[in-house]
Amino acid sequence: MKILVPIKRVPDWQIKLKLLPDGSGVQTDGIKWIINTFDEIAVEEAIRLKERGIASEIVLVSIGPADVRQRLEYALAMGADSAILVKHDGPVDSDLASRALAAVFKRGDYALVLMGKQAIDSDSGQTAQLLAARLNLPQACFASKVAIDGGAAVVTREVDGGLETLKIPLPCVVSTDLRLNEPRYAALPNLMKAKKKPFEETSLEALGVAQEVKVRVKALSIPLGRKAGKKVASVAELVSALQNEAKVL
Amino acid sequence: MGKVLVFVQHDQGRVLKGSLCALSAARQLATAWGSEGIVALVLGPGAKTAADEVSHFGVQSVLYSDSPLFERYRSEPYGRAIALAASQLGASTVVALANSTGKDCLPRVSVLLDAAQASDITAVNGDGTLKRPMYAGNIMADVELQSANRVVSVRGTAFPPAERGSAPPGSVGELPLAGDAELHEQPRFGEVLGYELSKAERPELADAEIVVSGGRALASAENFQKVIFPLADALKAAVGASRAAVDSGYAPNDWQVGQTGKVVAPNLYIAVGISGAIQHLAGMKDSKVIVAINKDPDAPIFEVADYGLVADLFQVAPELTTAVAGIRS
Ligand SMILES: Cc1cc2nc3c(=O)[nH]c(=O)nc-3n(C[C@H](O)[C@H](O)[C@H](O)COP(=O)(O)OP(=O)(O)OC[C@H]3O[C@@H](n4cnc5c(N)ncnc54)[C@H](O)[C@@H]3O)c2cc1C
16 A cells, blocks of 8 residues: 655744745745644654555655755655655645645555645645545545554544544545654664655646646734733732723633 | 625534634625625534524525435535535635634535635735734735635634624525535445544533633643633633643543634633643634733743733642632622
8 A cells, every 4th residue: 555645844833933024925044944743743654554564655745945855855764665846936825735746646556645634834724635625535634543444544533522533445635633643753874864765856847737826825914912911929819800900700 | 706605514403603703704705805695505414403593694595405415524525515505506705614624624615616715714804815824823814815716714713703683584495416416425425433522511612701721730631620620610611721731631632722723712711731832822812811820930821811820720720719619609
């Protein structure tokens, strides 16, 4: 069973982001990039499926500029087998990403797509579902447990109200939630070896995918933060403030 | 512009408050985009009851289906039915609440309608662009959807619930499923094997007036129950949790507040033993009044709290419970 794991490169969530002076984007010069947290969880899950003898091969794919290669190499060092970089410098929205991923999916013989439920930069949470719909495949989103049972995936989903267990036939698309696993760190020797793993560069053009984006970001802004209020010294003072000042009790 | 279709969610016929918020967002979109009015769709057991209710909220017509296909939510039949209803009702925009169901099925609708989608919008701007949070709410984006058909998911807490109107109700009719040849039970739709739902003993987290949330500092599920529950019950509040508390098994997954959990905006949010990581703040910083209890005076939660109490939670939370119980009785 071959697994496709799409990954997105995002700014490290621990850094404080600044806007470009004209508000058209986020300042990304020299910042630290990471693999989107949810995608890293997808890579880990694919590796575990391989370690259990269920998956035979893990192929990574990402869309972005040339230096996304470093992130792909990190995921290769975690244990994926090969990587595809769809080189593209322009804006990518969920729709474009899903069209590119669908084209890549169709070139291989994949039984499963494992990917993050959302990217922590754009927070749109659409790409996995868009991809599934485009390929007319079933989906199981927000997974906190994934099992393969013959020709089907049995997925525990984190939904409002609790957990749902969904059984869908392969091939399918599964999107990962935070509690699925804790990703391993890639060991240093593996980082060196990863550079020798198969790495393909391609382009939207070569995949026959149009570059247009449908969601245009017109302006970005930093929301006005809340101001720190005051410290109270005791429960009695707190209760009195909530009753008399804030009037919420 | 065609009409705006609202996919209205309900629980056995009882319309979700968040869907009423989506309805008011739909009204704003209809105004900003010059749409030809609002229509609605309701699916699943109890759909007719919910459809009758929705017809009083200023919609032209409501379609419903309680076909066995929709008995348990599954992304594909729901997505297909929503797209089908949009084409039957002449809607070019589809709107729904960005809860787990809306997040799951709306992108499938986007593909079927070849639409651009904006997720989790918090405002409709006068120029027709939509405001939505990115980077865990650290940055707000104004986005334009550049396509004839459009799909929008709505952050419930950012819009007031629509109110029942006095105008005559809109028409209510059944959604004819024949329009989509693929909309019959298909193996690929899959099967829901079961649910593990947390017991709903308290107000719904997303709608509650008061939320009490506990963090890693509670240190065990027993402590969480012993310290957080009584305080919540004294306040008639919903219970929330940080990711650390959920990951450690102190609280069920659907209580998680934050970037990847639920977004809440109650009148009063009490964070107990929560440090205030940006991902947690993303889910609660629009609360009207925030109280933080933390023993570390430098915890970032105090930067957003209206009232901060630097203390050991195991001492002051029970004191607060007693004090509140005294007021409320
Ligand atoms: C992609 C991503 C998504 C995430 N999504 C979410 C999300 O949706 N929601 C979320 O909450 N987190 C989320 N997180 C995790 C987040 O970064 C934090 O790790 C988490 O919120 C920390 O939880 P906490 O505040 O309970 O624990 P900690 O950060 O460990 O804080 C515990 C606090 O308790 C205080 N304390 C300890 N003992 C006591 C005591 N006896 N009395 C009083 N105070 C005490 C400490 O001073 C400390 O401030 C996400 C992280 C990532 C990377």
